[in-house]
Amino acid sequence: MIRIVSLLWLLLLSMTNSLAYAEDPFIKIGVLSHRGDTFTLNSWGPTARYLTNKLPDYDFEIIPLDFDEVDSAVKNDEVDFILVNPGIYVNLEYKYRVSRLGTMYNLRGDDAYKVFGGVIFTRKDREDIQTLEDLHGKSFMAVDATSLGGFQMAWRELQAKGINPYEDFSKLEFGGIHDHVVRSVINGEIDAGTVRTDILERMSNTAGLDLTQVRIINPQTDSNFPFRLSTRLYPEWPFSKLQKTSDELAKKVALALFAMPKEHPAALAGKYAVWDLPLDYQQVHELFQELRLPPYDQIGKFTVKDVVKKYWYWGVAAAIVLLGMGVITSAVVRRNKRLKRIQLRMERHYERLLDSVGDGIYGVDLNGNCTFANKATENITGWKTAQLVGNNQHTILHHSHADGTHYPVEECPVYKTTNDSLPRFIDDDIFWKADGSTISVEYSCTPIKGPRNTTIGSAVVFRDITQRELVKKKTIEHQLQLFHVARLSTLGEMASGIAHELNQPLTVINNYSRACIRMLGSKDSTDESMQDQCSEVMEKISKQAERAGAVIKQIRHFVNKDLPDKKPVKVSEMLDVVLELTHMEIERKMVTLQLDIDDSVEWVLAQDTQIEQVIINLVRNAVEAMEDTPEGQRNLIIKTENQQDGKLKISISDSGSGIDKEVVEQLFDPFITTKEQGMGLGLSISQGIIETHDDKIIIEDNVEGGVCFSFKLPIVKSPKIEKENNIRKTKNKEVA
Incomplete structure (x- = not known):
């Protein structure tokens, strides 16, 4: 043995x-x-x-x-x-x-629950079926001949009542799956059926089954078993x-x-x-x-x-x-006890680690549902972890844009990262808080890898930048105010030239007006030739008044405080404003002005008043830089040039003595100047304006002496042509 x-x-x-x-x-x-x-x-x-x-x-x-x-x-x-x-x-x-x-x-x-049983049922309206004995001669459906809960348990109870399923039913069918058995009975195709316990409750929760339509045959009760039951209980799978x-x-x-x-x-x-x-x-x-x-x-x-x-x-x-x-x-x-202890320690460790981070962190699975969230996420958004976990993060945090329009889930960066496994960083977006308000956030989405390096979700790390955005907005407002003060200062420095510009037409108007008065007061005032002369003088007075009005209009445009956003503007119109406000100073300083305009570009995307401010500042600097240059050699060139990269280069060149290399490196810093009376803010402000237009002012030495200041602006199509193209596209879509 x-x-x-x-x-x-x-x-x-x-x-x-x-x-x-x-x-x-x-x-x-x-x-x-x-x-x-x-x-x-x-x-x-x-x-x-x-x-x-x-x-x-x-x-x-x-x-x-x-x-x-x-x-x-x-x-x-x-x-x-x-x-x-x-x-x-x-x-x-x-x-x-x-x-x-x-x-x-x-x-x-x-x-x-570690046990289950079988449930035998029929439709509620079948008053002729109340007990197991009433099933004799009726049609009956089970799941399968080898299904324990879906047939064999019920068979045992039927046999105890003297009913043989294979002989005493008018028809015995097997539906293959539990759901088919339930639907066949509810739809009246079969008199009665049997499935395993809890199937009816599951279908009530997920498939819309109305349990009030069902009658349980041979009902059993067990205080430790809450489901509808017709048989004895047996151990689970x-x-x-x-x-x-x-x-x-x-x-x-x-x-x-x-x-x-x-x-x-x-x-x-x-x-x-x-x-x-x-x-x-x-x-x-x-x-x-x-x-x-x-x-x-x-x-x-x-x-x-x-x-x-x-x-x-x-x-x-x-x-x-x-x-x-x-x-x-x-x-x-x-081992199970040990693993549970280790797991508990690890979970607590990771939870403490996540909760110690100031930034919000949460996980997303492949279905877009939140899998975890740290304490900072609760504090920043107001959503509790229980409200986030298991629910779609896009529907909760990211469902709409700031203007209230719908945010399609296909455009959500978190959704894209989960699907294409590419990390992303979003520097400006909004999340919706639990109280219905929004916060400005920056966040990163990083794919989470599982077995075989497949993506099983993504991790989102976000930061509330609402206060930073408010500071940024105030900074921009202060910058615009500084630009406005600088324009007023520039206008004040050009006051004598502008006064002379206005004085000329006013003097002419005054002289012509007196001449008209004398002609009308003479004995020949009724003469037809005298009236023609008066009309001619009045015509001249009108032109001079229009000239003075144009100067005032340009001044009002230049000192306007409330500026619109960047828009398509004509290059020629900006240059007209610049020349209108600077030509007296150019003429007074005996400077020769040369315009080299590229006619292939008419429109650029800019804030016109700010760009005019920059060009005026550069033109006046150029004129002042040539004060020591002999007369006849003072040349100012304003040039525009299509760079073929979608941008227009605007340059202002002079023939002055140039700038020391040591000064060039600091020229755009505040309070750095080469003038005796200057404050050193003009170029600094001008550089700030160009930077808001996504470029920088470049300084280059001219081959023949002097320096050249240049910057670039984006080229755009004429608004009228763009509008016509949009109308044409709309019509083509309607025809299609």
Whole structure:
């Protein structure tokens, strides 16, 4: 006897080692597809990904199996693990020696259940069906002949009432999946049916089933079981390994399942709470014995003595296996406790780490739902973590633009990062707070990688920049005020020239007016020639008045404080304003002005008053720089040139003595000047204006002496042409 036990032990060890060496990294888990393949993949796919994440040396895959596919899949070793109802498991255990590793505890609401049963039902309006006996001669539908909760449990109760489903029903059909059975009964296609417990409640929550339309036949009550029930209760589904699967791998998988947290996404998807040690399935054996179902279909009277006599060696093997399982179970329990402690410490560590960061941080899965959020996210947005986790982040934080218009999810940077795995940084956007207000934020989106370097979501790190934006806005306002003061200062410096410009037409108007008075007061005032002369003088007076009005108009335009945003402006009109306000100073300083205008460019995108301010400042600097240059050699050139890169270059050149290289490096700093009376703010302000137009003023030496100041502005089409093009495009779309 001892020798035989030793041989069996050596045989088991050799089988385990041989299987371990032949281990395949691609592990298949067969799952009974009792509600359809799509439902099975959606429910159990996350569990496979969880195992892949926990055991990175393996790649787990869910294989949905119909009722008639399970036996062949196990027989032909097409899967490594199997998850089926207890009835099918009992047969697989008997025929192929599959071994259960653990039992699934179903999650319903916040509670876990390790047992389930069957429910027999009909339509509420079927007054002729009240009890099991009333089903005699009626049509009946079950899920499958091998479905424990969907047929065999109900069969046992019917048999107890003297009803044989295969003989006493007018028609017995099998729907294949639970949902089809329920719909067939509700639609009146079948008189009554049976499914496993909690299916009716699930369909009420997800498929719109009205439970008031359903009557439960042979209702049972259990204070610890809240679902509609017609049968006795039996243990839940076991997770089992095939004989070919190594014990080492089975141990790793069992440890990983036992260590899964109760509210892990995989558990929530599979609608289960936890995995625990395998339960006793003796109740299922008793059901099969009573119904004479395999593996008890051929068994007659068989005593315990007969069992010992015929199968004593299996008893020895079972004792060895149980001993081994006891050792494994003990190790699993100890490891499970240790892993839970480690996991708890790690979760607390990561939680403290995230909460210590001042920036908001939250995670997003592939469906756009928030997976975690730190304390700063709550403080900044006002949304509680419980409100964010599990819900779509775009719908909560990012649903609309600042003007209230809809923000399509396809344009959301977080959505794009999750889909194309490219990191992004957004420097100016808004998030919506819980109180309905908005905050300005800058944020980054970084893809989160999973097994095989695939993207499983993204992490968002954001910062509230509302105060920074307010400071920026105030800075811009102060800058505009400074620009306005600078224009007033420039106008004050040109006051004498402008006064002379206005004095000329006013003097002419005065002289012509007196001449008209004298002519009208003479004796010949009625003469026709005298009237013609008066009309001619009046015409001249009108032109001089228009000239004076034009000067005043340009002055009012130049000192305007409330400036519009950048828009398409004509280059020629800006230069006209500049020359109108500076030509007296140019003429007075005996400077020769040369205009070299590129006629191919008419319009640029700019704030015209600010650009006029810059050009006037550069022109006046150029004129003043040539005061020591001999008369006749004072040349001022204003030039525009198309750069063929979508920009117009505007340059102001002089023939003065130039600027020292040491001064050039500091020329645009505030309070740096080469003038005796200057404050050194003109060029600094001018540089600030050009920078708001996305460019800088460049200083270059002229070959023939002097310097050249230049900058660039974006070229745009004529607003009239652009409007016509838009109208034409709109008409083309309407025709199409």
